[in-house]
Amino acid sequence: MTRRPRRLxxxxxxxxxxxxxxxxxxxxxxxxxxxxxxxxxxASQVAGKRQTxxxxxxxxxxxxxxxxxxxxxxxxxxxQVKDTEADNWHDSLLIGRVDVSDFLSAxxxxxxxxxxxxxxxxxxxxxxxSGASELRGFEQGDSRLLYQVASYExxxxxxxxxxxxxxxxxxxxxxxxxxxxxxxxxxVESALPGVGDAREGxxxxxxxxxGGAEVTLTLDVAAVRVGDxxxxxxxxxxxxxxxxxxxxxxxxxxxxxxxxxxxxxxSPNPSEVE
Numbered sequence: 475m476t477r478r479p480r481r482l483x484x485x486x487x488x489x490x491x492x493x494x495x496x497x498x499x500x501x502x503x504x505x506x507x508x509x510x511x512x513x514x515x516x517a518s519q520v521a522g523k524r525q526t527x528x529x530x531x532x533x534x535x536x537x538x539x540x541x542x543x544x545x546x547x548x549x550x551x552x553x554q555v556k557d558t559e560a561d562n563w564h565d566s567l568l569i570g571r572v573d574v575s576d577f578l579s580a581x582x583x584x585x586x587x588x589x590x591x592x593x594x595x596x597x598x599x600x601x602x603x604s605g606a607s608e609l610r611g612f613e614q615g616d617s618r619l620l621y622q623v624a625s626y627e628x629x630x631x632x633x634x635x636x637x638x639x640x641x642x643x644x645x646x647x648x649x650x651x652x653x654x655x656x657x658x659x660x661x662v663e664s665a666l667p668g669v670g671d672a673r674e675g676x677x678x679x680x681x682x683x684x685g686g687a688e689v690t691l692t693l694d695v696a697a698v699r700v701g702d703x704x705x706x707x708x709x710x711x712x713x714x715x716x717x718x719x720x721x722x723x724x725x726x727x728x729x730x731x732x733x734x735x736x737x738x739x740x741s742p743n744p745s746e747v748e
Contacts, residue, residue, distance in 0.1 A: 531734075531735050531736070531737060532605070532625075532627070533605060533606050533623075533624075533625040533734070533735065534606055535606045535608065537606065537734045537735070538606040538607060538608040538623045538625070538734075539608045539623075540730075540734050540739070540740060541608075541623045541705075541727070541730045541731040541733075541734045541740065542608055542609075542610045542621060542623055542727075542730075543610065543621050543723050543726060543727045543730065544742075545612065546742070546743070547722065547723060547726040547727065547730075548612065548619065548719045548722050548723050548726075549719050549722050550614055550718075550719060551614050552612040552613070552614045552619060552719065553612060553613055553614065554610065554612050555611045555612065555613055557609075557610070557611075559611060560609060560610060560611025560620060561609075563611060563618060565594075565595065565691060566684065567657065567680045567682060567684060567689070567691045568591050568592075568594050568595040568680065568691075569591075569595060569652050570591065570650030570651055570652035570657060571588070571650060571651055571652070572584045572587045572591070572648055572649070572650050573648065573649040573650065573651060576647075577644075577648070583644045583645070584648075586637065586640070586641065586644050586645060587641075587644065587645040587648050587659070587661075589637075590641055590645060590661065590678070591650065594678065594693065594695070594708065597620060597622065597706075597708070599634070599638075599695065599697055599706050599708070600624070600626060600631045600635070600704055600706060601626065601631075601634050602629070603624035603625055604626055604627055604628035604629045605624070605625025605626070605627050605703075606624065606625045607622065607623070607624035607625070608622070608623050608624075609621060609622040609623075610622075614716075615711075615713060616711050616712055616713050617709065617710060617711040617713055617714075617716055618710075618711055619707065619708070619709035619719060619720075619723070620707070620708050620709070621705070621707050621723055621727065622705065622706045622707075623704075623705050623727075623731060624703065624704060624706075625702065625703050626702055626703065627702040627703075630702070631697075631699050631702065631703075632672060632699060635672050635673070635674050635697060635699060638674040638676065638697065639674055641661050641676060642661050642662050642663040642676065645659070645661045646660065646661060646662070647659070647660045647661075650680075655682060655683055656682065657680050657681060657682030658680070658681045658682070659678065659679070659680050659681075660678070660679045661676055661677070662676070662677050663675065663676065663677075664676055664677045664694060664695075664696075664717060665721075666696055666698070666720075666721060666724055667721055667724055667725045669698060669724060669725060669728040669729070670698035670700045670705075670728045671699050671700055671701065672698070672699045673696070673697065673698040673699070673724070674696070674697055675694070675695065675696045675720075676694075676695040676696075677692065677693070677694050677695070677715055677717070678693045678695060679691065679692045679693075689712050690712065691710070691711065692710045692711070692712075692714050692715040693708055693709070693710040693715065694707075694708070694709050694710050694715040694716050694717045694720040695707070695708050695720075696708075696720050696721075696723075696724050698724055698727075698728050700728060700731050700732055700735065701735065703731060703735065705724070705727050705728060705731055707720050707723045707724060707727070709723075
């Protein structure tokens with residue numbers, strides 16, 4: 475795949491179907507309770523009164539790297555991959571042009587849905603980071619989990635979280651076409667722990683054909699804002715979503731980022747209790 479300007483492009487071969495699998499991450503409001511969720515409308519209202527950012531040191535490259543989760547931070551049997559391997563992950567099922575005829579307010583809605591697919595493919599769900607940015611990849615069987623920590627001090631990440639909050643309504647189901655092949659995409663809201671200053675969670679499923687077989691790609695996506703910095707997580711694959719692992723990564727990863735911004739060293743022994 476030709477590299478898109480200044481964006482990461484990931485190339486991945488799946489054991490089940492060549493050229494498919496994964497790439498990145500979501501937001502809501504903060505009530506401090508596990509599993510908290512806020513509707514897209516409520517999220518937008520809360521965003522209108524943007525909360526004062528959490529502790530704010532400038533996130534450096536070293537700090538972003540220290541804030542990345544490890545295998546100990548997520549459930550199940552995830553194995554960390556080399557950074558160069560994670561850099562080359564990419565899912566061909568996310569490539570395609572959105573069918574404008576699926577939408578009532580065609581151009582606006584289709585553009586938002588196209589942005590979703592493109593940003594998942596390019597791993598820039600909240601837009602291109604304006605500061606430090608680090609990512610780490612994990613694999614478990616045929617599933618992949620990509621975790622990113624980045625600074626958006628010159629491009630307010632809350633705007634992207636507001637955009638994400640509307641996607642379950644705007645892009646609940648639509649069609650994309652690539653090389654004559656049609657795929658059906660569905661987007662639903664998913665619950666996240668009540669951490670950070672704001673957060674959004676989505677589940678994105680793509681149904682279509684690849685390698686001559688009918689497949690379904692399922693991605694659980696999360697983004698959490700801490701001041702002008704954010705974490706994003708994308709996990710799943712052809713075997714289904716990874717909601718539990720995403721929630722665990724969000725819960726413990728947000729604390730790691732907060733520790734770094736407060737000048738602390740994240741604990742090597744993660745705990746559910748803060």
